[in-house]
Amino acid sequence: MKIxxxxxxxxxxxxxxxxxxxxxxxxxxxxxxxFNAHRLLNNNINENDLKIVSLxxxxxxxxxxxxxxxxxxxxxxxxxxxxxxxxxxxxxxxGLIKYRSEKAxxxxxxxxxxxxxxxxxxxxxxxxxx
Amino acid sequence: MEKNKxxxxxxxxxxxxxxxxxxxxxEIAINEExxxxxKIIIAPIGECYDIxxxxxxxxxxxxxxxxxxxxxxxxxxxxxVYASEDKIDSFKLTRREFYFAxxxxxxxxxxxxxxxxxxxxxxxxxxxxxxxKYKVIEVSPEEKYYLFNIHKLxxxxxxxxxxxRHIEVKSIPKILKIIKLIEKRIxxxxxxEIAIxxxxxxxxxxxxxxxxxxxxxLSIGNNPEDIRxxxxxxxxxxKPILLKEKEFDFGKEHGNKxxxxxxxxxxxxxxxxxxx
Numbered sequence: 001m002k003i004x005x006x007x008x009x010x011x012x013x014x015x016x017x018x019x020x021x022x023x024x025x026x027x028x029x030x031x032x033x034x035f036n037a038h039r040l041l042n043n044n045i046n047e048n049d050l051k052i053v054s055l056x057x058x059x060x061x062x063x064x065x066x067x068x069x070x071x072x073x074x075x076x077x078x079x080x081x082x083x084x085x086x087x088x089x090x091x092x093x094x095g096l097i098k099y100r101s102e103k104a105x106x107x108x109x110x111x112x113x114x115x116x117x118x119x120x121x122x123x124x125x126x127x128x129x130x
Numbered sequence: 131m132e133k134n135k136x137x138x139x140x141x142x143x144x145x146x147x148x149x150x151x152x153x154x155x156x157e158i159a160i161n162e163e164x165x166x167x168x169k170i171i172i173a174p175i176g177e178c179y180d181i182x183x184x185x186x187x188x189x190x191x192x193x194x195x196x197x198x199x200x201x202x203x204x205x206x207x208x209x210x211v212y213a214s215e216d217k218i219d220s221f222k223l224t225r226r227e228f229y230f231a232x233x234x235x236x237x238x239x240x241x242x243x244x245x246x247x248x249x250x251x252x253x254x255x256x257x258x259x260x261x262x263k264y265k266v267i268e269v270s271p272e273e274k275y276y277l278f279n280i281h282k283l284x285x286x287x288x289x290x291x292x293x294x295r296h297i298e299v300k301s302i303p304k305i306l307k308i309i310k311l312i313e314k315r316i317x318x319x320x321x322x323e324i325a326i327x328x329x330x331x332x333x334x335x336x337x338x339x340x341x342x343x344x345x346x347x348l349s350i351g352n353n354p355e356d357i358r359x360x361x362x363x364x365x366x367x368x369k370p371i372l373l374k375e376k377e378f379d380f381g382k383e384h385g386n387k388x389x390x391x392x393x394x395x396x397x398x399x400x401x402x403x404x405x406x
Contacts, residue, residue: 004301008324010393015381031375059324061395066316069308095315113308 010051076116141172155213155243158250178230179208209239218242220279228276231259321364321393344380360389
């Protein structure tokens with residue numbers, strides 16, 4: 001089956017039907033399995049195992065839109081103590097806050113990003129070498 | 131410049147020695163410093179810095195004396211201002227400036243000011259000699275300069291600069307890393323939304339379990355045995371699909387019930403690999 005355009009692919013039983021490459025991250029001692037979409041072209045995969053659904057235009061995100069969202073999110077994060085409900089929603093969408101027993105709390109990446117934006121002083125190092 | 135506002139600025143006469151762009155840029159930098167209630171001394175031409183910004187009020191001579199004795203407070207900022215009416219890709223320091231920056235370390239600041247827009251973009255860097263990568267370019271054995279290329283760091287940040295003006299250059303690579311993660315998350319979330327929609331079109335029940343299980347969606351059909359364990363992968367580029375070991379093992383175990391949904395929701399010019 002030839003695929004001309006990749007929009008939305010549903011692959012049934014991909015592990016056994018496709019050839020996967022094994023990768024090992026030695027530092028973290030973790031295994032990963034990779035499959036390159038190139039190979040879908042050459043693979044003998046049945047039409048029953050592969051469905052192509054074309055996406056509606058509303059569902060497509062542009063890069064500009066994504067950037068806009070991130071900028072809004074970063075600005076909301078800057079004024080984290082005083083944010084509107086809209087901002088809260090954006091931060092939630094970006095995964096910078098989550099709700100714990102109905103209270104909004106910063107996620108791990110939210111805290112990291114906030115620290116960078118506020119530019120908190122890190123440990124003092126000796127830069128003075130004179 | 132309004133005289134009242136800048137009454138406390140010392141060395142204001144040195145501002146007149148500069149050309150127009152430099153003068154404007156220095157004024158912008160001064161305004162930035164005044165927002166933090168700092169005191170300003172404008173340095174004459176020929177120094178390794180353009181402005182000295184301090185918390186307490188000092189003279190230019192006392193500062194020089196303190197420099198000589200190496201007793202300068204960490205709160206003093208020696209600011210070099212670079213201005214441009216175009217996008218700033220790089221800036222360079224002369225050998226003298228570079229060694230000065232190295233000796234005073236954290237006290238040396240560089241302000242890059244892009245005055246192309248109505249609202250100027252300011253980027254601040256602290257201790258550039260330690261924090262940023264640079265190339266040494268030798269013009270002659272006696273003359274060297276140090277080129278700092280910021281193009282790579284800021285390539286993705288054109289728009290963000292305008293809104294978050296006070297981010298220091300040194301932290302931008304880290305921010306970019308997190309932003310990439312956020313982008314990934316947006317794509318993944320959107321992809322899951324689309325996958326759910328698609329499943330519902332087929333009259334299937336959908337439960338999102340991405341936080342608890344090794345797959346994202348559990349989809350149940352009319353027949354209770356008709357179960358799909360769906361892993362959703364959003365794709366922004368033509369990167370390979372990556373499965374973790376546990377996801378892979380889970381998929382192997384469940385065979386026909388395991389599905390991967392690949393969603394390419396980022397609008398690109400077209401995916402080259404699929405052109406015949």
